[in-house]
Amino acid sequence: QVQLVQSGAEVKKPGASVKVSCKASGYRFTGYYMHWVRQAPGQGLEWMGWINCHSGGANYAERFQGWAMFTTDTSTGTAYMELSSLKSDDTAIYYCARSNGLGTYFDVWGQGTLVTVSS
Amino acid sequence: EIVLTQSPGTLSLSPGERATLSCRASQSVSSTSLGWYQQKPGQAPRLLIYGAFIRATGTPDRFSGSGSGTDFTLTISRLEPEDFAVYYCQQYGRSPPLTFGGGTKVEIK
Numbered sequence: 001q002v003q004l005v006q007s008g009a010e011v012k013k014p015g016a017s018v019k020v021s022c023k024a025s026g027y028r029f030t031g032y033y034m035h036w037v038r039q040a041p042g043q044g045l046e047w048m049g050w051i052n053c054h055s056g057g058a059n060y061a062e063r064f065q066g067w068a069m070f071t072t073d074t075s076t077g078t079a080y081m082e083l084s085s086l087k088s089d090d091t092a093i094y095y096c097a098r099s100n101g102l103g104t105y106f107d108v109w110g111q112g113t114l115v116t117v118s119s
Numbered sequence: 120e121i122v123l124t125q126s127p128g129t130l131s132l133s134p135g136e137r138a139t140l141s142c143r144a145s146q147s148v149s150s151t152s153l154g155w156y157q158q159k160p161g162q163a164p165r166l167l168i169y170g171a172f173i174r175a176t177g178t179p180d181r182f183s184g185s186g187s188g189t190d191f192t193l194t195i196s197r198l199e200p201e202d203f204a205v206y207y208c209q210q211y212g213r214s215p216p217l218t219f220g221g222g223t224k225v226e227i228k
Contacts, residue, residue, distance in 0.1 A: 035217070037164075037219075044207065044219060044220070044221045044222045045156075045164065045207055045209075045219040045222075046219070047216060047217040047218065047219065049215070050215075059215050061215065061216045062216065095163055095164070097163075097164075099211070102213045103151075103152060103211060103212055103213035104169075104211060105154040105166055105169040105170075105175075105209070105211055106154075106156075106164075106166060106209075106211070107166050107169075107175065109163040109164055109165070110163065111163055112163050
C-alpha cells in the first residue's frame with residue numbers, strides 16, 4: 001500500500017543540525033511532490049515547503065529559506081529534510097506529505113518525527 | 120500570504136449532534152484549492168475533503184464541505200465518537216506559501 005515512513009525521534013542541542021528521512025513505498029516516487037510540515041507541541045500545522053521528487057527543485061516558505069534544505073534519493077525513494085542552527089522553538093513534530101503536483105492536496109502523510117531541541 | 124481563520128476554536132457537542140466548522144480566508148481562494156484535514160491525538164493529519172467539497176477516499180458521507188471565495192464550511196451531520204478530533208482547513212494553491220488555519224477542536228460535551 002501507499003505509505004510514507006519517517007525516521008525516528010531525535011534529540012539535538014541548540015545550534016546543531018537534524019536530518020529527517022521519509023521513505024516512500026507503493027507508488028512511483030518521482031511522480032509526486034513531497035511537502036514538509038511541522039507542528040510545535042500543542043500548536044497547529046506550519047508548511048515548510050516542497051520538493052519536486054523528479055527534478056529535485058525545491059521551494060521554501062520564507063521563514064525557512066537559508067536554514068532548511070530538502071533533498072531526495074530517487075534510487076531509494078526517500079526524501080530528506082535537514083534543518084540547521086536549531087533553536088529550542090524548533091522542537092516539533094515534522095511530517096512529510098505528498099501531493100501529485102503543485103496546487104493539489106496532501107493525500108498521504110508520514111507518521112511524523114519528533115525533534116526535541118534541548119541543552 | 121493567505122491567512123485562514125478557523126472558528127470556533129473549540130466546539131463542545133454530544134454524539135449525534137451536528138457540527139459546523141468555519142474557515143475564513145483573508146483573500147479569495149479557488150474552490151479547487153481548499154481542503155480539510157482531521158487530526159487525532161498522536162496521529163498525523165488525514166485528508167478528509169479536497170476541492171472544497173469532494174470527499175477523499177474513505178471519508179464517510181456524514182462529512183460535507185461547502186463554500187467559495189473567502190468563506191468555507193465543514194459540516195459533520197451527526198457526530199460519531201470517532202469524529203472528536205481537531206480539524207484544519209488548508210489552501211494549497213499553486214503560489215506559495217501554502218497555509219493552514221489554526222484548527223477547530225471538536226470535543227465531547
